[in-house]
Amino acid sequence: MSDLRITFFGDVVGSLGRRAIAHAIPRLRAEKSSRLFVANGENSRNGSGLSPDNYRELLRSGVHAVTLGDHWAKDRQILPVLDDPHEPAARPANLAPGAPGKRFSIIREPDLPPIAIITVLGRMFMPMPSDNPFAAVDREMAEIGKVAPDALVVIEIHGEVTSEKQAMAWHALDKHTSSSGPRAVAVVGSHTHVQTADARILDHRLAAITDLGMCGPHRSIIGRDIQATLNTMVSQLPSPLDVASDDNRACGVLITIDVEGRRASEIEPVGIRVPE
Numbered sequence: 001m002s003d004l005r006i007t008f009f010g011d012v013v014g015s016l017g018r019r020a021i022a023h024a025i026p027r028l029r030a031e032k033s034s035r036l037f038v039a040n041g042e043n044s045r046n047g048s049g050l051s052p053d054n055y056r057e058l059l060r061s062g063v064h065a066v067t068l069g070d071h072w073a074k075d076r077q078i079l080p081v082l083d084d085p086h087e088p089a090a091r092p093a094n095l096a097p098g099a100p101g102k103r104f105s106i107i108r109e110p111d112l113p114p115i116a117i118i119t120v121l122g123r124m125f126m127p128m129p130s131d132n133p134f135a136a137v138d139r140e141m142a143e144i145g146k147v148a149p150d151a152l153v154v155i156e157i158h159g160e161v162t163s164e165k166q167a168m169a170w171h172a173l174d175k176h177t178s179s180s181g182p183r184a185v186a187v188v189g190s191h192t193h194v195q196t197a198d199a200r201i202l203d204h205r206l207a208a209i210t211d212l213g214m215c216g217p218h219r220s221i222i223g224r225d226i227q228a229t230l231n232t233m234v235s236q237l238p239s240p241l242d243v244a245s246d247d248n249r250a251c252g253v254l255i256t257i258d259v260e261g262r263r264a265s266e267i268e269p270v271g272i273r274v275p276e
């Protein structure tokens with residue numbers, strides 16, 4: 001095994017998002033040889049939160065690890081899953097020290113090195129207070145080193161601001177791609193639900209994209225019903241922001257990792273349309 005392909009999907013929005021994942025995974029497996037799949041599940045439960053049922057559905061569809069963002073605990077029934085060391089689901093690593101839930105997941109598959117997934121929240125224009133995400137990544141890389149020193153690590157930064165997300169990619173390249181111990185191979189952004197056009201490999205080692213985009217209805221305002229969002233924004237009339245229903249797509253990136261070289265070699269945006 002010299003090349004490993006991993007797909008990382010952006011925020012899964014509602015039942016359409018879950019359906020988009022189920023549609024995209026067999027195609028990416030067959031057509032792109034993607035072996036591992038990771039998805040941010042924070043909007044899976046009707047647009048906000050992740051229920052245990054949603055989580056199981058994502059795993060049944062072929063997802064190997066689920067991440068979360070600022071909506072990590074909107075459905076509190078997910079907390080035992082996040083606490084369980086055998087469940088590949090982790091909450092953002094830079095919450096308050098007393099917050100429940102694991103701070104990273106490790107995917108262990110036959111004939112592959114351990115693949116660790118860390119998610120952190122950005123702090124700029126994010127309403128949820130959180131600790132320094134750069135320090136949190138440094139701390140979790142050290143923690144991963146204690147249990148999986150040969151891990152290859154994918155870091156997700158769930159944030160609003162492009163500069164903060166790009167800064168995380170350069171920080172990971174600077175600090176976590178050359179020493180012995182766990183090695184960062186990718187930094188992917190999430191939270192804005194809009195895919196950015198900057199997927200690239202930094203210095204022949206680290207795959208990066210500022211935002212993965214979302215899995216869910218794209219005839220929408222970041223996944224939500226257009227009219228309800230306009231009522232809220234144009235008329236300032238609070239309205240329930242239901243999930244929209246048309247133009248369902250699964251967005252993310254396909255990352256190729258040179259396993260022996262312990263580096264990323266390619267990154268390709270993914271945007272798979274689900275037939276109506």
Ligand SMILES: [Fe+2]
Nearest residue numbers: 011042043191
């Ligand atoms: Fe989201």
Ligand SMILES: [Fe+2]
Nearest residue numbers: 069070071191
């Ligand atoms: Fe978010």
